[in-house]
Amino acid sequence: MSDLSRIGVAIDSALLKQFDELIGRRGYTNRSEAFRDLIRDQLIETAAELPDTVVVGTVTLVYDHHVRMLSERLTEMQHQAFHNVLSTLHVHLDHDHCLEVLVLKGRASAVRKMAEALISTKGVKHGRLTITTSGAGL
Amino acid sequence: MSDLSRIGVAIDSALLKQFDELIGRRGYTNRSEAFRDLIRDQLIETAAELPDTVVVGTVTLVYDHHVRMLSERLTEMQHQAFHNVLSTLHVHLDHDHCLEVLVLKGRASAVRKMAEALISTKGVKHGRLTITTSGAGL
């Protein structure tokens, strides 16, 4: 964050106006911040395609806690890969359904494999993996 | 979950073989479960496009906690919309960086708007929204 560059960008005025409106609607108060976010997003997406990049991933799972042995199975899977699981969050959505968010860290390939195993477990109704990074260097 | 239908599906054998290999690699032990997951994923994706569907969303944020007043600002934004925030999880990724996961619930348009506001906050280096549902009816 310390060493800041100031660059000039040439943009057609009509295009710039539309961009300013878009980022205004999204809540940006600072155009440079919007550019930096676009850049970081591209870098993270590209890096996450390489299996050996160390990434942080959050897995969102929705499941019915009445399914027999399901919580036990999910917990067991996490313990087998405990060094990849940083933390978890649990929310009781309604009488039947739980939402669990797991924060994983590791090589992109390992994070993906674990997310797929959790999502494919019987009784898990929906699951999604979001990949980000530790933020270092961005 | 109680009322189960059994349907017949006609698939070219070569295609079925490739599908079985794919879901095997993803960890499925049961072909019906893989079909159900494909169906739920399509339904959630389609429903989330309508602004009035009630959804559950998880927002993953990575930020540098040294940025002045950033934590305060993020906390303040959450309190202003506290009825949409079910829970949050915080992980210290390294000396500088925090990861925060927020579980939001509300109309898809409100969940999206709040996620955009959080992600666009200065100092937040990366953010992503994942949309799912409470699981009821799926």
Added chain:
Amino acid sequence: MSDLSRIGVAIDSALLKQFDELIGRRGYTNRSEAFRDLIRDQLIETAAELPDTVVVGTVTLVYDHHVRMLSERLTEMQHQAFHNVLSTLHVHLDHDHCLEVLVLKGRASAVRKMAEALISTKGVKHGRLTITTSGAGL
């Protein structure tokens, strides 16, 4: 394209270096052009979410031309909505398979509906819709 603005963007030097490497690998020789492409992509994606925006879409279809009456059915569907179909391209991929690209123009909702109808036709093995715009104003 006539009226050009020149804006200043503040970026951490380490982040800028990574961005320059990324766009270099993608073939950009000009940093402003990369920024403009990021902006246009965001604008088109956001606009295409609104059902009434006029968009241009290309639909890619792969199908087996041996399936009885399939070509006739696809042609018939195009003629029923001929005012939305600007042009088509046909490639014989191998002994069995054809690839057809259709360029559609119309309201986003109409373009999506027609693409879904084509893709869901029996015998069409794979289909995808790409949405862009006429480029005016970008």
Added chain:
Amino acid sequence: MSDLSRIGVAIDSALLKQFDELIGRRGYTNRSEAFRDLIRDQLIETAAELPDTVVVGTVTLVYDHHVRMLSERLTEMQHQAFHNVLSTLHVHLDHDHCLEVLVLKGRASAVRKMAEALISTKGVKHGRLTITTSGAGL
């Protein structure tokens, strides 16, 4: 296509009802066809992640034909990789803008690289790559 398997799939009745409604809206008249399309889409997406898979790709480009030497540059790039370019389609969108669709065939990595080079060319306002396959084996 010749050798057909008939498999049984167990699905909660409420979930099946929602799926039937969804595919009905998308134009499917046959549930097995909808399942096959879901399967093929997953297989193509997974295969396209491997750099050595032979894929077919369509690149959609929108550009302003007034930009000096742009058409020449795009044509030149295509000739340099002519063995990867199966065919192209050109549409005059309005007074200024052209849409060009290129059908590429080759290893996924080569198709991606060429698409990126075309999209990053100065004067190309928007570009997107869609990856599919020759359909053989699906």
